[in-house]
Amino acid sequence: MLASEEREAAIKRAHGRSAGYGLDAAGVPDVSRLSTSALGSVIAQSQALHKYALPVVELLYEQIAGTRNMVILSDAQGVVTYTLSDDDFAEQAERVALALGTIWSEQRRGTNGIGTAIAEGVPILVHGDDHYLHANRILSCSAAPIFNTDGAVGGVLAVAGDCQWLQRHTMALVRISAQKIENQLCCAHCQTGITLHFHRRPEFIGSLVEGIICFTPEGRFLSASRCAQALIGLSSHALGVHTMSSLFDIAPSFLLDHYRTAAPGLLQLRLPDGVPLYASASVRLGRSTFDNATVAPGESLTQRKTAAHSTPPRPNAEASRQLSSLRYLNTGDPQMSAIIAKLTKIKHSDIPILIAGETGTGKELLAQAIHKDSPRAGAPFVAVNCASLPETLIESELFGYEDGAFTGARKNGNIGRIRQANGGTLFLDEIGDMPLNLQARLLRVLQERTVMPLGGGKPVPVNVALICATHRNLRDMIAKGAFREDLYYRLNGLVVKLPPLRERTDLDVVIKKMLYAEEQSRRYSVASCVMQQFKQYNWPGNFRQLTNLLRTAMAMTAEDGEIRLEHLPDDFLDDVRNMKKASAAPAVAAALPANATLGDVELSVIQKALEAHGHNVSAAARALGISRNTIYRKLG
Numbered sequence: 208m209l210a211s212e213e214r215e216a217a218i219k220r221a222h223g224r225s226a227g228y229g230l231d232a233a234g235v236p237d238v239s240r241l242s243t244s245a246l247g248s249v250i251a252q253s254q255a256l257h258k259y260a261l262p263v264v265e266l267l268y269e270q271i272a273g274t275r276n277m278v279i280l281s282d283a284q285g286v287v288t289y290t291l292s293d294d295d296f297a298e299q300a301e302r303v304a305l306a307l308g309t310i311w312s313e314q315r316r317g318t319n320g321i322g323t324a325i326a327e328g329v330p331i332l333v334h335g336d337d338h339y340l341h342a343n344r345i346l347s348c349s350a351a352p353i354f355n356t357d358g359a360v361g362g363v364l365a366v367a368g369d370c371q372w373l374q375r376h377t378m379a380l381v382r383i384s385a386q387k388i389e390n391q392l393c394c395a396h397c398q399t400g401i402t403l404h405f406h407r408r409p410e411f412i413g414s415l416v417e418g419i420i421c422f423t424p425e426g427r428f429l430s431a432s433r434c435a436q437a438l439i440g441l442s443s444h445a446l447g448v449h450t451m452s453s454l455f456d457i458a459p460s461f462l463l464d465h466y467r468t469a470a471p472g473l474l475q476l477r478l479p480d481g482v483p484l485y486a487s488a489s490v491r492l493g494r495s496t497f498d499n500a501t502v503a504p505g506e507s508l509t510q511r512k513t514a515a516h517s518t519p520p521r522p523n524a525e526a527s528r529q530l531s532s533l534r535y536l537n538t539g540d541p542q543m544s545a546i547i548a549k550l551t552k553i554k555h556s557d558i559p560i561l562i563a564g565e566t567g568t569g570k571e572l573l574a575q576a577i578h579k580d581s582p583r584a585g586a587p588f589v590a591v592n593c594a595s596l597p598e599t600l601i602e603s604e605l606f607g608y609e610d611g612a613f614t615g616a617r618k619n620g621n622i623g624r625i626r627q628a629n630g631g632t633l634f635l636d637e638i639g640d641m642p643l644n645l646q647a648r649l650l651r652v653l654q655e656r657t658v659m660p661l662g663g664g665k666p667v668p669v670n671v672a673l674i675c676a677t678h679r680n681l682r683d684m685i686a687k688g689a690f691r692e693d694l695y696y697r698l699n700g701l702v703v704k705l706p707p708l709r710e711r712t713d714l715d716v717v718i719k720k721m722l723y724a725e726e727q728s729r730r731y732s733v734a735s736c737v738m739q740q741f742k743q744y745n746w747p748g749n750f751r752q753l754t755n756l757l758r759t760a761m762a763m764t765a766e767d768g769e770i771r772l773e774h775l776p777d778d779f780l781d782d783v784r785n786m787k788k789a790s791a792a793p794a795v796a797a798a799l800p801a802n803a804t805l806g807d808v809e810l811s812v813i814q815k816a817l818e819a820h821g822h823n824v825s826a827a828a829r830a831l832g833i834s835r836n837t838i839y840r841k842l843g
């Protein structure tokens with residue numbers, strides 16, 4: 208909305224343009240209107256705009272009904288394509304030819320709400336004598352351009368009425384409504400793909416000022432709302448060369464994993480310049496839509512209600528969402544049942560929890576389930592992977608920093624992940640990878656319950672529940688002087704060790720739930736000979752590998768949805784064959800010394816996979832169900 212001097216300047220410019228068009232201010236206005244067929248084709252061209260704008264127009268009308276006003280929708284040339292008005296204003300509107308098919312461009316009508324909003328490209332109030340043509344000075348018009356995602360004006364939303372009845376808040380209502388329409392037009396670009404709703408402050412997500420950005424399922428840029436362009440600092444045109452990874456440093460597969468977790472809270476993203484953002488996402492793939500509503504693996508993924516797709520949640524899905532997440536993870540394996548029983552007992556206390564287990568066994572998923580079942584469920588769950596952050600960044604990332612604490616530090620500083628988790632749960636994944644000097648700082652935070660940001664300032668009190676995870680043997684690390692004993696005893700209030708997939712006795716139930724979570728609109732099943740192979744396989748990548756394998760196999764199935772041997776990837780079948788000759792992981796483990804750590808076993812499995820795939824890292828990563836980066840990291 209323009210400040211009053213800016214508005215006056217805009218009106219002045221509009222008068223200049225109107226005079227330039229040779230209009231006679233005191234003359235009879237051109238009130239001609241399009242023929243019915245010409246108007247029909249204009250409306251047909253505005254179909255997308257109408258689809259998303261009309262519900263908003265009706266809502267807007269409800270707010271101004273009875274105030275001698277009319278809500279108007281025009282196309283980008285100022286042709287009125289839709290009106291909704293009070294009867295007592297209709298006569299006045301008729302007098303100035305404010306009707307369907309009339310053209311309110313500045314060229315025809317001089318300074319006026321619709322035409323001037325198009326010419327200036329901003330929301331504007333044109334009131335009484337602001338109008339260039341004397342005949343229109345009985346009007347007051349609040350108009351806002353509706354921008355397409357490419358930045359061009361696609362139409363105008365306006366409220367026009369008797370100038371003696373000006374309602375001060377009308378301009379704000381029109382501007383908000385136009386923005387609502389723009390946001391919906393932006394989301395409409397994403398019939399299949401990923402839509403991120405984001406803002407620097409979590410409380411603004413879901414509000415009108417959130418940024419909306421859409422990507423294809425592969426992560427290519429599709430569209431961005433104006434707020435998104437402003438928050439990112441790039442125009443829609445400049446965003447065109449970006450992908451989800453280049454902008455936010457996350458891959459679409461990460462999002463899919465995120466929405467299969469038990470408590471997919473807000474995502475925490477970072478722009479290339481380091482600015483942190485909070486985001487929620489809606490992923491629409493084929494007939495499945497899932498988003499930030501609570502989704503546990505195996506539960507029905509939440510069907511997001513939109514005007515276009517509205518599927519009521521199924522009663523059983525509703526019921527299963529009532530189950531606690533920990534109970535949900537209890538699928539009948541005795542080791543898991545024992546873990547869940549222990550965790551359930553302490554879920555109301557803030558006892559630090561240490562989760563051990565091989566890669567992909569569901570450590571983060573369990574941590575989220577613990578958080579979701581705890582009294583802290585309404586507060587943030589903040590996960591930090593100590594292995595994936597460069598050593599130089601862990602400190603600033605965790606503890607935050609003051610303005611100008613170091614070269615390259617962001618203006619206004621950064622509160623750090625520990626403070627972001629205040630009131631909630633801090634999950635430190637791969638805690639064994641935390642450098643020794645930071646272990647000392649973390650210990651101080653846990654003892655003193657305060658954080659001291661880098662670059663000075665006062666200690667800030669924090670209140671977090673701590674859950675850590677590791678695939679390493681921390682006791683061995685302590686013996687080697689690589690992990691602080693005092694920190695270890697602070698972290699291990701309760702230690703639970705997640706069983707690897709090959710030891711789980713509930714594979715049938717788990718797979719059934721996973722298939723259902725992937726796709727509820729179709730029934731999938733696993734042929735018994737395939738299940739037999741699954742049970743014999745050693746699953747070095749654990750759940751992560753199983754998830755990837757099932758996704759691929761599901762895409763291969765025929766009409767009946769049964770996963771048969773021919774639907775499994777060749778490298779998996781090769782692995783199964785090789786393993787039958789000599790069961791890989793136990794053999795690897797057996798070949799290692801008795802005091803070998805989980806890390807040693809992992810390393811051997813990775814080396815074996817590399818050998819089996821001719822040292823092709825991508826093929827080995829695929830076979831293990833882990834990323835190439837993980838292989839490089841583990842080998843490094």
Ligand SMILES: Nc1ncnc2c1ncn2[C@@H]1O[C@H](COP(=O)(O)OP(=O)(O)OP(=O)(O)O)[C@@H](O)[C@H]1O
Pocket residue numbers: 464467468504536564565566567568569570571572573636676678717721750751754
């Ligand atoms: N019980 C389960 N049922 C279904 N999917 C699961 C289960 N446990 C884990 N997964 C899936 O497996 C993948 C890996 O899980 P998660 O990240 O929790 O493992 P992790 O042990 O933390 O892995 P890493 O050690 O590599 O960080 C995720 O996609 C997760 O959703």
